[in-house]
Each structure stands twice: as C-alpha cells, then as structure tokens.
Amino acid sequence: MSRILVRPASTPRNPNVIVAVLAFAGIVVSLMQTLVIPIVPELPKFLNAPASDTAWAVTATLLAAAVATPIAGRLGDMYGKRLLLLTSLGVLTAGSATVALSDSLTPMIIGRLLQGLSAGVIPLGLSIMRDELPADRVGTSTALMSASLGIGAALGLPIAAFVADHFDWHTLFWASTVLGAVALVAVTVLVPESRIRSGGRFDLIGGLGLASGLVSLLLAISKGGDWGWASGTTLGLFAVAVTVFVAWGLLEVRITQPLVDLRTTVRPQVLFANLSALAFGFSLFAVQLIVPQLLQLPKQTGYGLGEDLLTVGLVLAPQGLIVMFAAPLSAKISALRGPKITLMIGALIVAVGYALNIFLMSEIWQLILVSCVIGSGIGFAYGALPLLIMSAVPVSETAAANAFNTLLRSIGSSVASATSGVILAQMTTDFGGHALPSKDSFKVVMAIGCGAALVALLLASFLPRQRTGVTAGDDSTTPATVNAGHKP
Incomplete structure (x- = not known):
C-alpha cells in the first residue's frame, strides 16, 4: 500500500465556500456534455464537413473523458488533488477557447478533446471534500458534488438551446470559456490543497x-x-x-x-457500489435520450409532441433542480440508515419513474413528472455512491476510487446510448416515406431503463450494511483526524 503523506495544515477555509466552489466546478464540467447538442445537426454546415466527421465533436469528448477520469484521480492522490483539479479546469478553459475560435473541423475536435479531459473534476472534488471538510459535513457535501453531474447535464440543454437559437454558435463556447476561467480562479483562491497524498510512482x-x-x-x-x-x-x-x-x-x-488497485475493487462494498454505478449510468442516459425524441417527433405520428429543442430543455431542466434538492435528503438518510439504504431507495424510485413513463408519455406535463421522479432517484443514488466508495477504500486512494466509479457510470451511459439506438433504429414506423422510431420502441427502452434500475436495486442489496457515512477504510488517517490537526 502507498505511504500516506500528510502536509502541514494550511489556513482554515470556510466549508460552505469550499463546497460551493467545488460544486460550481462540477456543474461547469457537466455542462460540456450537453453544450454541443443543440448545434450537432448544424455542424456540417458550420464546419464545412460531412456529418460522419462532425459526429466526432461528440465522440472525442466521450473518449477523452473516459481516459482522463481514472488517470486524473490517481495523479490527484499522488501529487495533490487541487493541483490536478486546477489542471483539469485549465484544460477545459483552453479547450472551450479553441472551439470558440474554430471555423473548421480539426480545431473543433481538438477543443472538444480538451474539454473531455476535464472530466476528472468531479471525483477530484469529492476527494478534496473528504480530506478537508469536517466529518459531519462530508455526507451532504459529497452528495451535492456527485449530483452536480446530473444538475449540469439537465440545466445545460435549455441554456444551450436558447443561446444557439438567438446568437452565433461560437457564443456557446465563449460562455463556457468564461465559466471555466471563473471556476479556475475560484478554486485557486478559495479551495485549499488537500494535505493527504499517497506519493509513489505513476x-x-x-x-x-x-x-x-x-x-x-x-x-x-x-x-x-x-x-x-x-x-x-x-x-x-x-x-x-x-x-x-x-x-x-x-x-x-x-x-x-x-493505477487502479484491483484488490480494493473486489471488496464487496466497492464491487457492488461500482456495479450499481454501471447500472445507474444506463438509467440516467435512457431518460435523456427518450424524452427529447418524444417531444420532437411530429404530432402527426400520434405519439410525438412536435416541440422544439428549447422546449425539450425546459422539460428536462426541472430534473436538474430535483437532483440538487434530493442530494441533502440523500445525505440525511445515509447518516441515519447508511448509504446502502439510500442507494436502494434511489434505485426503486428510478424504476418507478420508468414504469410510469411506459404509461405517461402523451403530454408535456407527464414527461416533466416522469423526469422529475427519475431525477429524484438519481439524486439519492449519486449521493450514496461516493459515500459507499470512500468508506471502503484507504484515504490515500480516494480520488482514484471515486474516479473509477465515475468512469463506470459513463460506460453505463455509453452502453445505454448504443442499446437504445439499436432498438429505436430496428423498431420503426413509416411516416411520409421516412422510418421513425415507433411508440413501442420507446416503451421497450423505458422497460429496459426500469430493468436496469431494478438490477441496481438487486446489486445494492448485496452491499454490507453500515450506519456511518465515511470511515477510514484501511488507513488510520481519516478526515476527522486530519481536520483535528493530525501531524505526520
């Protein structure tokens, strides 16, 4: 096991400020996932390139995020989580500026790659919270930080759609450049460097x-x-x-x-938390894929609602707010009953949401209701997962373990995208000579989303029962002892 290095204590910072800045940074990074969606159909015209090539503006970010997340987590444990957090935000800002200045395909893809490399911000932020916050604040704060992934994704679409409809498309990326720079400065000034490092060789x-x-x-x-x-x-x-x-x-x-301690990942608590994250990643993406298509399909199909992309964003936006409000409630339940129970509640709520969606899909208010129900379940689950991980791994591996859990969520979302795409492409109906996804195809995807949530519920049931939020794992250096003035 790596040796834990505890640096001398720095000037105490306000925990509320630390949480606010880190959560803001997480939301800024998660915005990058939806920022490009409103302009994807127009990218071939904007960049003078075929659609098969401009699709890499999305794929490049996905691949870069997957690679960067576990590596940033491990480097953060070794050399300092704040240092890697600042590096990630700097790369995000540079990538946004690159896209904002682009008018051709190559700089667009380079910029989107750089934006994807910032994906380690959320697991790094979670780990800083464990290291620096008082023990009684860790649960609520990490729940909010983890939920920022869903908050940014839900709020980003309506904002991006509005900007794309009323301004030049470059404005989207100038805005993300400014947000990235603000987050970079805020972290530099207001967030302390974690005093716990594992050292060692990468x-x-x-x-x-x-x-x-x-x-x-x-x-x-x-x-x-x-x-x-x-x-x-x-x-x-x-x-x-x-x-x-x-x-x-x-x-x-x-x-x-x-890079990843596989011996730690096979511990029951870590293993089943990671498998649950994989299933939840699938469930999260399914609703974000189905609801927009139902809203935008022509009314003449009999099940489409014929709305524009801005309306789609406004329908999904309440989900982000629900995720945010569910996070502190998730932390309270975890403190009282343990994060295992919280995760199971979240899985059950998501499953109920998808079951409702099978029957409630013909009106805008129904889709808002369903997305809010699913969002509340996601808020519970995303609040519990980091607590489960951090209470089972050594403090010297916090960032790497959180990063691996985040990576599995992303893989689950990617599998959901591919699976749903196949179903929607195969189960079609003819509409004016064009093949469109049938009503039954959407119901099948909803049923699979419900099934994925039930799988997460089953996996969570195998987790060891615990009543505390974050413990020391295998190391004696806990957040509580460090904040109390622990010296090496």
Missing part, C-alpha cells in the same frame, strides 16, 4: 493499457451503429478491448503501485 504502463482498452471499447460502442455491429472494425475493436483489459488486469494485480 503506473505509466497501466495508464496506457487502460486508455487503449477504454478507447477501443467506447469507440466500438459509440460508432458500432454507424459501422455495423457485425462489421470487422466493430468486432475487432471489441476483441482488442477484451484482450487489453485482460492483460491490463493481470499487470495491475502484480505491481505494488497500480
């Missing part, structure tokens, strides 16, 4: 192996529908991913300072 081979495996897997998942699921390229990428991950796993269990 596992470069493990990092390259995980990156190549993730790129192969996610590229196959995200582009398989375009290339053909049975094509040589898609199957070859899946084969490469499996081979690389097997070799990577064998390497990680043999070295003393791995």
